[in-house]
Amino acid sequence: MATKKAQLQQGNNLRDFTQRDELSDVTLIVQGEPLYVHKVYLAEWSPVWRAMFVANFREKSAQEIELPGKELEQMVELLHCIYPSQKAINEENVHFLLELAEEYQIEKIKQRCEVFLLSGNTDLESLLLAQRYCLDKLYTKCIEGATRLTLEDLEKCDEFQQLEPRTLNTIYKSKINTMRDYASYIKEKEVAMEKECNKVSRERDRIQSKLQTVKMLWETPSKRCYRHMGNTAMFDFSCRECNEKVYREIKKLCSELPNNRIN
Numbered sequence: 001m002a003t004k005k006a007q008l009q010q011g012n013n014l015r016d017f018t019q020r021d022e023l024s025d026v027t028l029i030v031q032g033e034p035l036y037v038h039k040v041y042l043a044e045w046s047p048v049w050r051a052m053f054v055a056n057f058r059e060k061s062a063q064e065i066e067l068p069g070k071e072l073e074q075m076v077e078l079l080h081c082i083y084p085s086q087k088a089i090n091e092e093n094v095h096f097l098l099e100l101a102e103e104y105q106i107e108k109i110k111q112r113c114e115v116f117l118l119s120g121n122t123d124l125e126s127l128l129l130a131q132r133y134c135l136d137k138l139y140t141k142c143i144e145g146a147t148r149l150t151l152e153d154l155e156k157c158d159e160f161q162q163l164e165p166r167t168l169n170t171i172y173k174s175k176i177n178t179m180r181d182y183a184s185y186i187k188e189k190e191v192a193m194e195k196e197c198n199k200v201s202r203e204r205d206r207i208q209s210k211l212q213t214v215k216m217l218w219e220t221p222s223k224r225c226y227r228h229m230g231n232t233a234m235f236d237f238s239c240r241e242c243n244e245k246v247y248r249e250i251k252k253l254c255s256e257l258p259n260n261r262i263n
């Protein structure tokens with residue numbers, strides 16, 4: 001007869017490990033409570049459990065294994081995560097699940113914890129977990145995040161003191177690389193701007209020289225009409241031909257100037 005607790009858990013599609021199961025062949029004792037589980041299934045997940053069951057079988061053939069120092073709720077949560085119910089990793093269970101998965105070498109649970117953490121804030125708290133449990137992808141992503149902090153902000157974080165030297169080294173190296181990349185970006189920009197600046201200067205000189213030529217037109221007797229060509233006097237604004245010649249010259253010079261230089 002199922003207890004109320006078991007019924008509740010069945011409603012959630014979660015196994016009640018405190019209830020006897022005719023197929024369970026080993027009982028884990030946690031905080032004095034029995035958890036009925038299946039050797040073969042657990043052994044598939046954890047080489048530590050496999051070794052434990054093998055040793056237990058050889059030495060005592062006992063069906064009960066005491067797990068001292070473990071929390072009942074945490075062990076049940078771990079079992080829910082590895083049994084077919086595959087309970088999800090969340091903010092509440094991720095820390096102790098990582099610790100248990102590390103102890104029992106349950107790689108798949110570690111991977112699922114890492115995937116969960118990767119979906120959240122990759123802050124220094126996550127970096128500490130990545131550092132502690134060797135979660136490489138999370139480690140790399142958290143280092144990227146830490147690299148974006150200023151050294152002052154980094155040192156102000158509570159977690160700073162717990163960063164291992166190798167982690168600090170990686171962050172500093174990454175910061176140096178970022179600065180080097182930024183410096184070469186600035187250098188490239190500088191070269192491009194210098195090029196642009198030279199181009200504009202040449203353009204300015206060209207326009208200035210054209211304008212100077214235009215200005216000189218009125219002072220150049222050879223640019224006047226055939227009647228006033230040899231005339232050294234000031235330009236005669238009253239002569240229609242002189243004006244037309246100069247006008248044509250100006251028009252020609254202006255057509256050689258670009259219309260819109262600045263885009």
Ligand SMILES: [Zn+2]
Nearest residue numbers: 225228239242
């Ligand atoms: Zn004239």
